[in-house]
Amino acid sequence: MDYLNYIDGAWISAESKETLSSINPANTNEVIGHFPSSSEQDVDFAVKAAKQALKGWRKQSSIDRGNYLHKTADLLEDRIEDIAITATKEMGKTLAECKGEVARGVAILRYYAQEGYRKTGDIIPSADSRNLLYTTRVPIGVVGVISPWNFPIAIPIWKIAPALVFGNTVVFKPASETSITAAKIVEAFHEAGIPKGVLNLVQGRGSIIGDAIVNHRAVNGITFTGSNQVGKKVAGIAAGRGAKFQLEMGGKNPTIVLEDADLNLAAELTVSAAMKHTGQKCTATSRCFVQSSVYDLFKQKIIDKVKNIKVGSGLDPDTYMGPLASSSQLDTVAGYIEKGKEEGATLLIGGNVLKENEYEDGFYVEPTVFENVKNEMVIAQEEIFGPVLCLIKIDTFEEAIDQANDTQFGLAASLFTRDLAKSLAFIDEIEAGMIKVNGESAGVELQAPFGGMKGSSSYSREQGQAAIEFFTSTKTITITPTA
Structure with missing residues (x-):
């Protein structure tokens, strides 16, 4: 079966019309499906869609945004068997482990749906008693999500869910080895009614699609899980153009x-x-x-x-x-x-x-x-x-x-x-x-912060309430009444 990119609310082929194959590592004679071999042009289309959608998405209440996550969670829960079998066929781990991972993805979505009810700022005492001094958090903008093949359900969801509930829009690049699993996850968001352009899926080779996302000047932040070699490259490019980045890499x-x-x-x-x-x-x-x-x-x-x-x-x-x-x-x-x-x-x-x-x-x-x-x-x-x-x-x-x-x-x-x-x-x-x-x-x-030290991480943390630190920026506001 052929699967497509998901850009601006529609399932579309790559501009090149070329495809790649997903192979079962337990039986290399079995092709799980075909997915687009996308290019920089496809990434540009997705980023522009995400940037356009950001205007309306960030204005929705965080509670409303969380409701889309609730709906997506219900759809994934109904499809645990199908998605788990797909993940097992794509990357090899046991069906029990994959079912557990889908269940974890469902729980993550529900957790972050509830995060939409939490406060996003504080009232701070001012030296001038007339002042109203407070903080609030705002989305960082368009976020590039680059995820690995070893946890093809949980890791994308623990990046995408907080990004969305905090008001960002997303361009999602999954690992090629688990592209079909990724498409099925995005399909659930689509059927939950996520507004067009808010979540975009671009499939293809990491050397092309990942680089295009990291280098795109309209991508405000990149959350990456993968190898140290690639992570260091992501950090260098992102820092060079002033984008926010979050890295989770290797361990020993x-x-x-x-x-x-x-x-x-x-x-x-x-x-x-x-x-x-x-x-x-x-x-x-x-x-x-x-x-x-x-x-x-x-x-x-x-x-x-x-x-x-x-x-x-x-x-x-x-x-x-x-x-x-x-x-x-x-x-x-x-x-x-x-x-x-x-x-x-x-x-x-x-x-x-x-x-x-x-x-x-x-x-x-x-x-x-x-x-x-x-x-x-x-x-x-x-x-x-x-x-x-x-x-x-x-x-x-x-x-x-x-x-x-x-x-x-x-x-x-x-x-x-x-x-x-x-x-x-x-x-x-x-x-x-x-x-x-x-x-x-x-x-x-899932409710606890995840991340490492030294070469394992950018010292940022994913999951739990720690996710708000990466996916938002803080504004400090002072209001002084006039006579």
């Missing part, structure tokens, strides 16, 4: 397991954080620092759990870990596994690309665990974005903190312990924006 997230931890819980959640979603989460655990006194016992628990992981199509209800999202992703992960061997790390389990029988037409790799990993190794420093876990033996809590912080990233971190003092020290000393104690590094509740 540590989990620390101390000798007093519940080892069964720690093993279960470490494997979950490392291997679910095929390790393709920016918050996935990739380094696990384990105190030497319990290292051997914990290592065996990890191996036992990884041995029982079923790899297969995400549509199989027994599958724990689906394929990687693309051939390039498979090549990247396989390359890092080989690099780990070359560096002298010991392969404990996994490490093979799966190509026989039911795996021959997909992008499958075994869940992989290394030990004897030194923290300076490439596999311990660079984001692999695959199901590869590095076990690192440490003697003390202090040593674990030092090594956990020894990375360019600072997104998520977790600690397993029963020691309250060490828990508090961990919270204070770890260089990460998302912190868990006795929980897995991956994931955060």
Whole structure:
């Protein structure tokens, strides 16, 4: 089936009339659909539509804007099965995970619909008692949303929903790997009656469409989730022309397991954080620092759990870990596994690309665990974005903190312990924006701020009430009555 761009309230082909194909990573013989191969001209058309729509959209009350989100949430909820199956077929993760993600998208829409009822300013005391001194928030304008393939439902929605409820208009560029899923999300907004031009979808190659959005002088802000390499480019261009930008990028997230931890819980959640979603989460655990006194016992628990992981199509209800999202992703992960061997790390389990029988037409790799990993190794420093876990033996809590912080990233971190003092020290000393104690590094509740430190983020935050900081600007007003 062919899917189209959505610009100025209408479904239209790219100006070039050319299309690209979305392929099932579990079975590359299956084409999920075709989507437009758009150009800079298509982006310009979408941005102009968004700019024109901004005039009326920002004048609507935030409560009215929130009602469109409520209607969209109801439509998505009715289509959970269809959208989840599409997402599973497009990028590979299990159907259960995709259903959970659609449900999260529904909840995010309803959360931000209610944000339309919150205050947008404060009354401030003035040195002159006659003055009325107050603040209010206004939309920043046209927002470019550039989202990744690993969470093709939740991440676009947690960008689009607050952008809209706070009065902005949007030009949305999804990852090519999940273009069909994106079209189905936008279809729900369309059927909810969103005014024309308020939300626009432009499909195509990131090198063309993403660049055009970031460079467009009428785009006032860019919210981007993706690789560090592209994120730095976005920041440079946006800063150069004075646009607001928000970046969420990579992670090399540590989990620390101390000798007093519940080892069964720690093993279960470490494997979950490392291997679910095929390790393709920016918050996935990739380094696990384990105190030497319990290292051997914990290592065996990890191996036992990884041995029982079923790899297969995400549509199989027994599958724990689906394929990687693309051939390039498979090549990247396989390359890092080989690099780990070359560096002298010991392969404990996994490490093979799966190509026989039911795996021959997909992008499958075994869940992989290394030990004897030194923290300076490439596999311990660079984001692999695959199901590869590095076990690192440490003697003390202090040593674990030092090594956990020894990375360019600072997104998520977790600690397993029963020691309250060490828990508090961990919270204070770890260089990460998302912190868990006795929980897995991956994931955060939708009402809480999401974001990282160091190379993981632009130090901005998404989700929750923190979203208002990026999607609005503050006006300070003084009214002085005259006699």
